[in-house]
Amino acid sequence: MAADNAVARLADEPADHRFKALPPDAEGLTVGELAASRRNLFTGGFTTPVLALSAESVEHNLALLETYSERHGLAFAPHGKTSMSPQLFARQLERGAWGITAAVPHQARVYRAFGIRRIFLANEVVDAAALRWIAGELDADPDFRLVCYVDSVRGVELMDEALRGVSRPLDVVVELGAGDGARTGARTEADCAAVADAVAATSTLRLVGVAGYEGEVPKADGDRVRAWLRRLVAIAADFDGSGRFAGTDEIVISAGGSAWFDAVADVFAEIPALSRPVLKLLRSGAYVSHDDGHYRHLTPFNRVPEEGALQPAFRLWAQVVSRPTPDQAFVNAGKRDAAYDIDLPKAQVVRDARTGDIRPADGITVTGLSDQHGWLATAEADLEVGDWVGMGLSHPCTSFDKWQLIPVVERDGTVTDFIRTFF
Numbered sequence: 001m002a003a004d005n006a007v008a009r010l011a012d013e014p015a016d017h018r019f020k021a022l023p024p025d026a027e028g029l030t031v032g033e034l035a036a037s038r039r040n041l042f043t044g045g046f047t048t049p050v051l052a053l054s055a056e057s058v059e060h061n062l063a064l065l066e067t068y069s070e071r072h073g074l075a076f077a078p079h080g081k082t083s084m085s086p087q088l089f090a091r092q093l094e095r096g097a098w099g100i101t102a103a104v105p106h107q108a109r110v111y112r113a114f115g116i117r118r119i120f121l122a123n124e125v126v127d128a129a130a131l132r133w134i135a136g137e138l139d140a141d142p143d144f145r146l147v148c149y150v151d152s153v154r155g156v157e158l159m160d161e162a163l164r165g166v167s168r169p170l171d172v173v174v175e176l177g178a179g180d181g182a183r184t185g186a187r188t189e190a191d192c193a194a195v196a197d198a199v200a201a202t203s204t205l206r207l208v209g210v211a212g213y214e215g216e217v218p219k220a221d222g223d224r225v226r227a228w229l230r231r232l233v234a235i236a237a238d239f240d241g242s243g244r245f246a247g248t249d250e251i252v253i254s255a256g257g258s259a260w261f262d263a264v265a266d267v268f269a270e271i272p273a274l275s276r277p278v279l280k281l282l283r284s285g286a287y288v289s290h291d292d293g294h295y296r297h298l299t300p301f302n303r304v305p306e307e308g309a310l311q312p313a314f315r316l317w318a319q320v321v322s323r324p325t326p327d328q329a330f331v332n333a334g335k336r337d338a339a340y341d342i343d344l345p346k347a348q349v350v351r352d353a354r355t356g357d358i359r360p361a362d363g364i365t366v367t368g369l370s371d372q373h374g375w376l377a378t379a380e381a382d383l384e385v386g387d388w389v390g391m392g393l394s395h396p397c398t399s400f401d402k403w404q405l406i407p408v409v410e411r412d413g414t415v416t417d418f419i420r421t422f423f
């Protein structure tokens with residue numbers, strides 16, 4: 001299925017009750033027709049709570065990582081688990097992305113349904129049913145490429161059993177674990193070599209590189225992360241020297257979440273000349289929306305401000321539905337609407353229900369979330385029932401996954417598009 005056609009057809013979905021916050025009087029319109037009507041988020045009939053994406057900030061962030069990757073000679077496969085939005089994938093690919101990263105087979109199936117040609121699956125897949133699906137995709141489409149982790153000899157055995165009969169081998173990279181007590185990945189250089197040798201003994205798998213996730217390095221700091229990345233590069237060089245990449249035209253070396261891609265750029269710039277061209281593959285995903293909490297603190301652009309700055313693109317709008325005391329209020333957004341796995345939302349602005357004026361949310365703090373209510377400490381702030389409170393969120397992944405359809409809003413409040421997600 002052509003990616004552009006599949007994405008375009010999302011505009012034909014009915015703008016109905018399945019999607020939170022859409023105007024009730026939009027019933028009978030398609031999502032595309034609703035977007036074309038350019039309603040205002042505040043006065044156009046949208047109900048609260050409503051999650052909005054800043055059109056300007058998303059565009060800024062897409063452009064910034066494109067420029068950053070080009071400047072540092074990196075290929076880019078942004079992690080799609082962040083948004084699970086084919087529309088954003090399409091924009092990332094238009095901005096020069098090599099492909100899209102997935103974490104689990106379901107995500108890869110969504111990508112293929114929307115025509116993604118290159119997928120980096122940053123996990124070892126041992127599910128026979130999923131592997132047979134991958135084999136079928138490889139058989140059916142000679143232009144499709146999927147690169148997958150391997151991190152154990154047993155995993156290689158299971159993959160080989162499920163893939164027998166495939167018309168071409170599945171490309172794999174050996175995952176180096178980030179350290180003792182970290183997440184997945186072979187722990188030592190000897191373990192990595194044993195996995196590589198197991199791959200070489202199959203006809204169903206082809207070793208094309210090495211990879212890992214530096215965000216799991218224990219007690220991560222710049223020195224520890226760079227030391228781990230240099231281990232990763234050294235393993236690639238050793239494998240190349242021993243002829244383990246004989247079956248591939250390019251060597252894949254991949255790392256780079258959203259917290260340490262500056263270290264990845266530094267170390268990948270040191271990769272020595274190998275026998276084949278090297279695909280230096282960065283996988284950061286949270287950048288597309290950024291946030292007002294977790295990644296605002298972690299982003300590498302804090303360390304390299306001369307490279308630019310990401311902009312938080314999410315704002316969750318909720319209305320005050322109760323003001324029982326001068327120092328307490330409740331809004332109609334809770335755990336079903338807001339990311340809360342890392343930090344609570346942060347009250348940023350108030351839109352006055354009487355005048356429409358927007359002012360800073362001075363003296364207002366989100367102190368907790370129930371399923372459908374946000375608890376506000378108000379310190380006698382100027383706030384009354386009916387006012388809209390705009391909140392910044394922490395952690396993009398768990399912001400996107402609570403909303404199937406997200407309005408894209410220009411600075412003046414005009415809704416210009418809707419982002420569809422598939423979690």
